Amino acid sequence: xxxxxxxxxxxxxxxxxxxxxxxxxxxxxxxxxxxxxxxxxxxxxxxxxxxxxxxxxxxxxxxxxxxxxxxxxxxxxxxxxxxxxxxxxxxxxxxxxxxxxxxxxxxxxxxxxxxxxxxxxxxxxxxxxxxxxxxxxxxxxxxxxxxxxxxxxxxxxxxxxxxxxxxxxxxxxxxxxxxxxxxxxxxxxxxxxxxxxxxxxxxxxxxxxxxxxxxxxxxxxxxxxxxxxxxxxxxxxxxxxxxxxxxxxxxxxxxxxxxxxxxxxxxxxxxxxxxxxxxxxxxxxxxxxxxxxxxxxxxxxxxxxxxxxxxxxxxxxxxxxxxxxxxxxxxxxxxxxxxxxxxxxxxxxxxxxxxxxxxxxxxxxxxxxxxxxxxxxxxxxxxxxxxxxxxxxxxxxxxxxxxxxxxxxxxxxxxxxxxxxxxxxxxxxxxxxxxxxxxxxxxxxxxxxxxxxxxxxxxxxxxxxxxxxxxxxxxxxxxxxxxxxxxxxxxxxxxxxxxxxxxxxxxxxxxxxxxxxxxxxxxxxxxxxxxxxxxxxxx
Ligand code: PEP
Ligand code: MG
Numbered sequence: 195x196x197x198x199x200x201x202x203x204x205x206x207x208x209x210x211x212x213x214x215x216x217x218x219x220x221x222x223x224x225x226x227x228x229x230x231x232x233x234x235x236x237x238x239x240x241x242x243x244x245x246x247x248x249x250x251x252x253x254x255x256x257x258x259x260x261x262x263x264x265x266x267x268x269x270x271x272x273x274x275x276x277x278x279x280x281x282x283x284x285x286x287x288x289x290x291x292x293x294x295x296x297x298x299x300x301x302x303x304x305x306x307x308x309x310x311x312x313x314x315x316x317x318x319x320x321x322x323x324x325x326x327x328x329x330x331x332x333x334x335x336x337x338x339x340x341x342x343x344x345x346x347x348x349x350x351x352x353x354x355x356x357x358x359x360x361x362x363x364x365x366x367x368x369x370x371x372x373x374x375x376x377x378x379x380x381x382x383x384x385x386x387x388x389x390x391x392x393x394x395x396x397x398x399x400x401x402x403x404x405x406x407x408x409x410x411x412x413x414x415x416x417x418x419x420x421x422x423x424x425x426x427x428x429x430x431x432x433x434x435x436x437x438x439x440x441x442x443x444x445x446x447x448x449x450x451x452x453x454x455x456x457x458x459x460x461x462x463x464x465x466x467x468x469x470x471x472x473x474x475x476x477x478x479x480x481x482x483x484x485x486x487x488x489x490x491x492x493x494x495x496x497x498x499x500x501x502x503x504x505x506x507x508x509x510x511x512x513x514x515x516x517x518x519x520x521x522x523x524x525x526x527x528x529x530x531x532x533x534x535x536x537x538x539x540x541x542x543x544x545x546x547x548x549x550x551x552x553x554x555x556x557x558x559x560x561x562x563x564x565x566x567x568x569x570x571x572x573x574x575x576x577x578x579x580x581x582x583x584x585x586x587x588x589x590x591x592x593x594x595x596x597x598x599x600x601x602x603x604x605x606x607x608x609x610x611x612x613x614x615x616x617x618x619x620x621x622x623x624x625x626x627x628x629x630x631x632x633x634x635x636x637x638x639x640x641x642x643x644x645x646x647x648x649x650x651x652x653x654x655x656x657x658x659x660x661x662x663x664x665x666x667x668x669x670x671x672x673x674x675x676x677x678x679x680x681x682x683x684x685x686x687x688x689x690x691x692x693x694x695x696x697x698x699x700x701x702x703x704x705x706x707x708x709x710x711x712x713x714x715x716x717x718x719x720x721x722x723x724x725x726x727x728x729x730x731x732x733x
Contacts, residue, residue, distance in 0.1 A: 203423050206400045208375065210418040211386040213717050214395035214443070215436040216373030217429070220411045220422065221352035222402070223359065233341075235298035242290055245299040248339035253280050255335060259365050271475070272361050272384060275325065276332045285310060300340050307333035327384070331360030353411045353420070355402045364388050373413035375400040375420045384472065390717050391476045446698075449723040450481050456705065457730040464722050465521075465713040467691055471509060474516040477716055484520035486640065486713025487582070487691040488513060490527055490566070494535045500562055503569045510573035521578040523640065523713075525621065526566055526595075528552045528584035531645075532656060538562065547654065552585025557594055567602040574614040582640055586620040589633045596635060623692075625650050628673035631680045639677055640713070643692025646670060666694055671707055678708030689713050701725035 235241060256277045263269035279285055285306070292302035307329065314326035348354065348363070350370040357377040361384045364374070373395035374385070389396040395415030405422060412421040412432045416439075421428065454462040465486030468474060470493075474485075493501045493509060501509075514522050529535040530543075530551025538559065543549035556563040570581050583595050599618055606613035622628050623642030631639065643666065648655040650670050653663035666674075674690065681688030689711035694700050696718030702725065704712065714722050 203421065203425060203428070204405070206375070206402075206405075206420040206422070208397040208400035208418050208420065210396075210415050211376075211398045212374075212389035212394055212396035212415050214373070214393060214415045215432065215439055216353060216371060216395045216413045216415070217432060217436070218349075218352045218372050218411065220405055220407055220409045221349060221354050222405065222407050223348065223354055223356040223363070233298045233300050235296055238293050238296065241293045241297075241299040241302070244340060245286070245289065245293065245303055245336075248299070248303075248336050249280055249286065251339040252332070252335045253277060255339075256280070256362070259362060263365060269361070269365055269388060272328060273365070275328055276335075276362065279329065279332055280336075300337055303336060303340065304333065307336075327358075327360060328362075331362050334360070335362065353413045355400070355405055355420075357402070359385050361385055361388060364394075369394050373397075373415060375402065375413055377402050387473065387476045443721075446720040446724040449727060450720040451478075452723065453483075454723040454726040456726055457728060458732065460710070460731070462705065462726045463689075463711040464719055464726070465523075465689070465691075465711070466716045466719065467713050468513070468716070471512045471516060473716060474513065479516065479518040479520055481719060482520065483711075484578075485513065485517050485522040486689050486711070488522065488524040490525060491529060491533050491535070494527060494529060494538065500538070500565070503565050503572075506566060506569035507572050510569060510579065511576050514573060514577035514579060517577070519577065521580060523580040523582050523619070524570060524573075525582045525584055526553070526563070526570075527556055530555050547648065553583045553591050553595065554585060554587075556583075557591065560598065564598060564602055567599050568606060568613075570616060571599065571603045571606055571613040572611065574616040575612050580617045580619060580638065582619045582621055582638075584621045584642070585624060585645070586622075586634065586636075587624045587626050589630075589635060592618075592620055592635050619687075621691075622646065622673075622677050623649070625673060628677050631677050632684075636686070638687040639681055639689075641674055641677055641688065641690040641692065641709075643670070643674070643690055643694035646673060646692065647694075666700060666703065671703060674704070674709070675707040682708060687711060696722060698722060698725045702729045705729050705731075 256273050260270060260273045263273065289302040289306035292305065293299055311326050311330050311333065314329055348367045350368040350372050352372045353375060354372065355375045359374065359376060364385050369392060374389060376398045377400055386396060386398065395413050397413060397415060397418050397420060400420050409422050410424065412424050412429065424432065454464045456462060463483040465484045466482050467487040468485055469489040493506060510524060528551065530539045530549060531547045539555060540550050550558065570579065573579055583592065586592055596618055599615065603613055603615045617637040619638035619640060620634060620636040621642045622631060622639050623645035625646065627634060628646065644655050647664050647666065647670050650673060651663045651667060653660040655664055678688050688709060690704060690709050691713035695704065695712040696714030698721040701722055705726065712722060
């Protein structure tokens, strides 16, 4: 092991989940902290009374957290869900029954809640599946109380490192300049939503093995890195960047609530990309021009059955509702490549990015594709919904999609089910589509720069070592401009919904290429609007 004065710098890479830079000592929060004690069973009356007291103490904790959450509706919703569960006798009944039969309170409560967590985790409905983590969090809170542990104060100025962190523990931290690095967790989890809303830098997918408590660390929520034991020069450079970034973000925030307008007064539309309705919960729809990309893979991910028409319909309607009358573009399933769906995508493809993904897969599985098209056509009666097809490479694919959508609408009409024919557009993310864009029968186009770059540059989007190739080179920009010109000439909307649209340093180039609609990750809206405001078409 290295000595104190010669500790090597450690750099761990993950994925950015909430922007910003943080520095501070590492603080490890290991899963199940405080929830592992095992007690011997006392008399059943005593065990039952202790469990009741622990549940009451947990309820009081949740009430305190709710009061501290102020007007944060998202946080309040999560805490209210946990409180309602705690008050639901059906939840604790099996625990009290086990206690009456001689089980110790902690084992009884854990077993009862574990069964519920498993039920939620296996639910058909994505909403209930997402609640499994909240239920597990509630279980651990009651068990900590049962073990007589006071809620441990988590320092808000540290870099917290954990495998995962339940939302209520995030909310219990008095954040003061610290950040969060998680091994698991996703950029769309509740914690990530809370972190973005509260300006807490966060990175997910960080390997925390071997990281020791108390070591100085730098967390970069923009690059997605955690640096432990930085050398003095790196720490000073980071501090300077942080000061600059804090100032810049404060300036950019002033653009958030305003429409995006260039320095010449031209209106630019800024929409957001989401991967499920939860992401809209913490967002004021008035700050955006709508949802430019709904990635529907979340509906198909990690489940036993493919989602049926009713389940999909409910989700699409919910998104339309949350968007408050603004347009919503839903992308049909883009499984394959880096997004395998068990039971649907082909295992063992030698090159999945060039394999049966996106529309190629949907057209090979019309029984799955038609369910999605029917749900979308039905949802289209509830608001301004548009449908977009991923990975289109030849015009025939669009023709076949149009025919399937028209047939779905006709079938619904014949059965007397209310439905509408939404506009059908395509993603332009394969160079062949950008080069021959005029040949494709699409109502609108949305450029997927993530894939367009990787296919144009022959540089995998998930290979960090090729980052110098996988960028918007002149060749990529020429393809983008080509699509924008075609859209302007034919009066069809062209947007760009890849990550490039949300990178402030590229906004000027995209506007110069002729784009006037950008769809970005929700955290980038203010920065993109600020960049738009600074751009002029005049040389
Ligand atoms: C893209 O390729 O730019 C895009 C938006 O799609 P995804 O990142 O989901 O492949
Ligand atoms: Mg793509």
